[in-house]
Amino acid sequence: xxxxxxxxxxxxxxxxxxxxxxxxxxxxxxxxxxxxxxxxxxxxxxxxxxxxxxxxxxxxxxxxxxxxxxxxxxxxxxxxxxxxxxxxxxxxxxxxxxxxxxxxxxxxxxxxxxxxxxxxxxxxxxxxxxxxxxxxxxxxxxxxxxxxxxxxxxxxxxxxxxxxxxxxxxxxxxxxxxxxxxxxxxxxxxxxxxxx
Amino acid sequence: xxxxxxxxxxxxxxxxxxxxxxxxxxxxxxxxxxxxxxxxxxxxxxxxxxxxxxxxxxxxxxxxxxxxxxxxxxxxxxxxxxxxxxxxxxxxxxxxxxxxxxxxxxxxxxxxxxxxxxxxxxxxxxxxxxxxxxxxxxxxxxxxxxxxxxxxxxxxxxxxxxxxxxxxxxxxxxxxxxxxxxxxxxxxxxxxxxxx
Amino acid sequence: xxxxxxxxxxxxxxxxxxxxxxxxxxxxxxxxxxxxxxxxxxxxxxxxxxxxxxxxxxxxxxxxxxxxxxxxxxxxxxxxxxxxxxxxxxxxxxxxxxxxxxxxxxxxxxxxxxxxxxxxxxxxxxxxxxxxxxxxxxxxxxxxxxxxxxxxxxxxxxxxxxxxxxxxxxxxxxxxxxxxxxxxxxxxxxxxxxxx
Amino acid sequence: xxxxxxxxxxxxxxxxxxxxxxxxxxxxxxxxxxxxxxxxxxxxxxxxxxxxxxxxxxxxxxxxxxxxxxxxxxxxxxxxxxxxxxxxxxxxxxxxxxxxxxxxxxxxxxxxxxxxxxxxxxxxxxxxxxxxxxxxxxxxxxxxxxxxxxxxxxxxxxxxxxxxxxxxxxxxxxxxxxxxxxxxxxxxxxxxxxxx
Numbered sequence: 001x002x003x004x005x006x007x008x009x010x011x012x013x014x015x016x017x018x019x020x021x022x023x024x025x026x027x028x029x030x031x032x033x034x035x036x037x038x039x040x041x042x043x044x045x046x047x048x049x050x051x052x053x054x055x056x057x058x059x060x061x062x063x064x065x066x067x068x069x070x071x072x073x074x075x076x077x078x079x080x081x082x083x084x085x086x087x088x089x090x091x092x093x094x095x096x097x098x099x100x101x102x103x104x105x106x107x108x109x110x111x112x113x114x115x116x117x118x119x120x121x122x123x124x125x126x127x128x129x130x131x132x133x134x135x136x137x138x139x140x141x142x143x144x145x146x147x148x149x150x151x152x153x154x155x156x157x158x159x160x161x162x163x164x165x166x167x168x169x170x171x172x173x174x175x176x177x178x179x180x181x182x183x184x185x186x187x188x189x190x191x192x193x194x195x196x
Numbered sequence: 197x198x199x200x201x202x203x204x205x206x207x208x209x210x211x212x213x214x215x216x217x218x219x220x221x222x223x224x225x226x227x228x229x230x231x232x233x234x235x236x237x238x239x240x241x242x243x244x245x246x247x248x249x250x251x252x253x254x255x256x257x258x259x260x261x262x263x264x265x266x267x268x269x270x271x272x273x274x275x276x277x278x279x280x281x282x283x284x285x286x287x288x289x290x291x292x293x294x295x296x297x298x299x300x301x302x303x304x305x306x307x308x309x310x311x312x313x314x315x316x317x318x319x320x321x322x323x324x325x326x327x328x329x330x331x332x333x334x335x336x337x338x339x340x341x342x343x344x345x346x347x348x349x350x351x352x353x354x355x356x357x358x359x360x361x362x363x364x365x366x367x368x369x370x371x372x373x374x375x376x377x378x379x380x381x382x383x384x385x386x387x388x389x390x391x392x
Numbered sequence: 393x394x395x396x397x398x399x400x401x402x403x404x405x406x407x408x409x410x411x412x413x414x415x416x417x418x419x420x421x422x423x424x425x426x427x428x429x430x431x432x433x434x435x436x437x438x439x440x441x442x443x444x445x446x447x448x449x450x451x452x453x454x455x456x457x458x459x460x461x462x463x464x465x466x467x468x469x470x471x472x473x474x475x476x477x478x479x480x481x482x483x484x485x486x487x488x489x490x491x492x493x494x495x496x497x498x499x500x501x502x503x504x505x506x507x508x509x510x511x512x513x514x515x516x517x518x519x520x521x522x523x524x525x526x527x528x529x530x531x532x533x534x535x536x537x538x539x540x541x542x543x544x545x546x547x548x549x550x551x552x553x554x555x556x557x558x559x560x561x562x563x564x565x566x567x568x569x570x571x572x573x574x575x576x577x578x579x580x581x582x583x584x585x586x587x588x
Numbered sequence: 589x590x591x592x593x594x595x596x597x598x599x600x601x602x603x604x605x606x607x608x609x610x611x612x613x614x615x616x617x618x619x620x621x622x623x624x625x626x627x628x629x630x631x632x633x634x635x636x637x638x639x640x641x642x643x644x645x646x647x648x649x650x651x652x653x654x655x656x657x658x659x660x661x662x663x664x665x666x667x668x669x670x671x672x673x674x675x676x677x678x679x680x681x682x683x684x685x686x687x688x689x690x691x692x693x694x695x696x697x698x699x700x701x702x703x704x705x706x707x708x709x710x711x712x713x714x715x716x717x718x719x720x721x722x723x724x725x726x727x728x729x730x731x732x733x734x735x736x737x738x739x740x741x742x743x744x745x746x747x748x749x750x751x752x753x754x755x756x757x758x759x760x761x762x763x764x765x766x767x768x769x770x771x772x773x774x775x776x777x778x779x780x781x782x783x784x
Contacts, residue, residue: 005203005257007593012211012404015600019608020215022674024223027612027681031689050674054667061593061663075257076373079250086218086246093223101227177664201399201453208407208600216411220419271453272569275446282414282442289419297423397595397649404603412607416615467649468765471642478610478638485615493619 003070006078010060013082017089018053021046024093042096045108048170049092055176056085056115067126077125081118087111095166105158105165112169113151120144147172199266202274206256209278213285214249217242220289238292241304244366245288251372252281252311263322273321277314283307291362301354301361308365309347316340343368395462398470402452405474409481410445413438416485434488437500440562441484447568448477448507459518469517473510479503487558497550497557504561505543512536539564591658594666598648601670605677606641609634612681630684633696636758637680643764644673644703655714665713669706675699683754693746693753700757701739708732735760 025042028035060081070078091111095104120141150172158165221238224231256277266274287307291300316337346368354361417434420427452473462470483503487496512533542564550557613630616623648669658666679699683692708729738760746753 002261005207008204008596009207009211009253009257011593011597012208012600013215015597016212016215016604018670019601019604019674020219022678023219023608023611025675025678027678027685029685031682031686031691033691036691036695047671050667050671054664057597058660058663058667061597065590072254075254076250079246079254082214083243083246086215087221090218090221090223094227097223097225098227103227103229103232107232198457201403204400205403205407205449205453208404209411212408212411216415219415268450271450272446275442275450278410279439279442282411283417286414286417286419290423293419293421294423299423299425299428303428394653397599400596401599401603401645401649404600405607408604408607412611415611464646467646468642471638471646474606475635475638478607479613482610482613482615486619489615489617490619495619495621495624499624 003064003067006070006075007064010078010082011057014053014057014060014085017085018050018057021049021053021089021092024089024096041099042093045092045096045100048166048173049088051173051177052112052115052169053085053088055173056081056119059119059176063123063126070126071129074122074125074129077118077122081115081122084111084114084118088115100162100166102158102162105162106155109151109155109158109165109169112172113148113155116144116148116151120148143175147175199260199263202266202271203260206274206278207253210249210253210256210281213281214246214253217245217249217285217288220285220292237295238289241288241292241296244362244369245284247369247373248308248311248365249281249284251369252277252315255315255372259319259322266322267325270318270321270325273314273318277311277318280307280310280314284311296358296362298354298358301358302351305347305351305354305361305365308368309344309351312340312344312347316344339371343371395456395459398462398467399456402470402474403449406445406449406452406477409477410442410449413441413445413481413484416481416488433491434485437484437488437492440558440565441480443565443569444504444507444561445477445480447565448473448511451511451568455515455518462518463521466514466517466521469510469514473507473514476503476506476510480507492554492558494550494554497554498547501543501547501550501557501561504564505540505547508536508540508543512540535567539568591652591655594658594663595652598666598670599645602641602645602648602673605673606638606645609637609641609677609680612677612684629687630681633680633684633688636754636761637676639761639765640700640703640757641673641676643761644669644707647707647764651711651714658714659717662710662713662717665706665710669703669710672699672702672706676703688750688754690746690750693750694743697739697743697746697753697757700760701736701743704732704735704739708736731763735763 025039025046028039088111091104091108095101095108098104123141123144150168154165154168154172156165157168221235221242224235284307287300287304291297291304294300319337319340346364350361350364350368352361353364417431417438420431480503483496483500487493487500490496515533515536542560546557546560546564548557549560613627613634616627676699679692679696683689683696686692711729711732738756742753742756742760744753745756
């Protein structure tokens with residue numbers, strides 16, 4: 001089965017997720033700076049989540065670029081990932097409206113953790129059925145495991161000092177901002193190897 | 197007429213339906229576990245509906261994969277299906293906010309029933325005009341008829357004990373979680389047959 | 393310039409328009425039939441608008457099917473049509489919440505009128521630059537002119553008896569439910585002619 | 589890496605942005621002209637933003653039409669542009685609900701300014717890596733620099749008389765309503781040149 005519709009559907013869902021988050025930025029009743037300023041924690045959490053959803057779209061893009069065909073279990077592993085991504089707007093709003101309080105920051109980290117696990121399951125499914133080049137590219141997936149460890153660290157820190165937890169999440173985002181060059185690099189190398 | 201735009205439009209509508217349901221999960225005013233817990237029936241109904249819409253997307257994907265061209269009546273049968281799917285967020289929210297009360301659970305089952313009927317009409321239209329391989333694959337559509345019977349059972353049970361109705365709907369979802377292998381299997385068999 | 397992205401963007405906007413209308417169906421606070429019944433005018437207006445947006449998507453689909461390339465002014469004529477379509481959720485909600493009162497029914501007809509004019513402008517642009525087969529197919533566009541006359545009639549009638557106005561709009565929708573077979577028929581004839 | 593998914597994702601996000609703005613036009617509680625009229629500043633700001641987002645889609649379309657492949661940094665430059673575009677619904681609603689007051693008009697101009705800068709960064713990235721034809725077409729980008737200067741002028745004027753600021757933004761929109769014929773023209777010329 002072709003991958004086009006899976007990509008199109010995922011693009012649609014991710015595009016909606018990234019855009020409806022802005023609806024949490026409720027238009028203030030008043031035209032003064034005093035009415036705007038209380039929105040800043042909501043804005044900060046929006047920026048963080050925009051970057052995270054952007055990273056997932058980006059890596060999703062790279063990963064499926066290396067795949068030609070998908071099977072039924074990949075469709076469901078992909079929907080599982082989209083489910084956890086769809087909860088990001090909820091925890092983003094909750095964290096922002098409560099000024100990065102302990103429980104919302106933990107919940108935010110928990111959703112990020114589930115997204116990371118769902119992404120890892122999807123990657124494994126793709127590797128198992130389809131693509132040895134992808135497998136070599138992902139390798140031991142150290143970056144993925146490090147992310148999961150850091151999410152757990154962030155969740156723990158949020159019970160000490162919530163802002164520390166949020167900072168750890170931001171650090172993971174910064175680590176991923178660079179697109180997954182492992183795949184790009186390895187696949188390019190494969191291509192060259194095959195051509196020789 | 198090609199099927200590409202019909203698939204793209206359906207993907208768009210289904211992606212929006214599956215994503216706007218999360219807007220019913222209203223961000224609670226407060227950062228405590230006490231403010232979060234009352235959302236659990238809304239969350240449970242969200243998960244159930246996410247799975248259902250995912251199943252419809254999945255089967256829609258499989259069914260149109262087996263089709264090359266579509267005619268005017270297929271466009272309208274498809275819009276008819278999308279109409280009933282578009283009511284899922286409404287009944288999901290109603291069922292969740294009223295803690296799975298009798299009437300909302302019945303209404304939820306009623307919308308699922310109409311979706312199943314609309315899907316069945318669409319499948320018949322596709323079979324009639326286009327595709328004998330699809331026809332053989334769907335066969336007598338026992339799974340479709342069983343689903344309709346179970347929706348009716350669930351609607352009835354919701355007047356006895358609403359949670360039983362919801363459990364029946366969940367059982368139907370579990371039955372469909374496996375993608376329609378009949379189509380996949382038969383078409384693969386057709387392909388092999390044709391190649392010989 | 394290719395037409396693919398114009399089609400994809402239009403599909404996206406129309407898919408969102410058709411789906412966000414359901415958000416006007418606010419989840420009632422209560423699980424009784426008494427809390428559900430007051431929604432019926434909103435539901436009726438939703439069904440009417442769903443059919444209208446479906447008709448526009450359908451005819452848009454047919455029209456661009458007959459076109460190979462688009463120029464800059466077609467992009468803008470298309471955005472102009474999307475603008476008027478984007479106001480349909482607003483007038484749908486206004487008409488439904490006010491139980492088909494005079495002014496909302498007039499406004500609804502006014503937006504439908506502007507959509508019809510915008511569609512006609514778009515069709516003319518496409519014919520002028522690109523496609524003589526499309527021109528012959530659309531011909532004198534009697535159905536388009538009749539629709540515009542009926543919208544004006546409906547707007548007028550809404551000041552006598554609003555429900556009459558809404559009925560006229562429903563009649564126009566019924567008239568268009570059949571996809572534009574003129575284009576389909578003529579293009580098929582063209583194809584046959586060319587093949588001979 | 590191909591550009592198709594980047595285009596599809598951008599189309600999705602831009603389609604959602606352009607459509608959710610209409611949700612700021614809240615359905616009035618009442619069927620009289622008195623309940624409708626207070627919406628006119630929101631409607632005016634909606635029209636202005638619809639045109640702006642339409643311009644960005646249009647120019648995005650033209651720019652990527654001239655490109656064959658995209659690299660990782662282009663994906664992020666594109667997401668950066670989408671981020672600023674995603675803030676347009678917020679500032680549109682704020683400006684409209686406050687009847688074009690000073691601070692909201694400034695903020696609106698500020699978001700437009702950031703969109704213009706993000707677009708310019710994206711164009712530079714594309715030119716650097718990919719396309720000399722695009723480079724010659726964009727040239728010194730006088731129209732882009734003029735827009736940035738006019739946004740700054742509009743932001744300044746909004747502190748004198750907010751409506752003047754909004755008028756300047758409308759003038760920039762009018763200037764861009766004509767699609768970027770530089771690219772279209774130059775690329776057509778390139779094509780002719782190459783064919784000779």
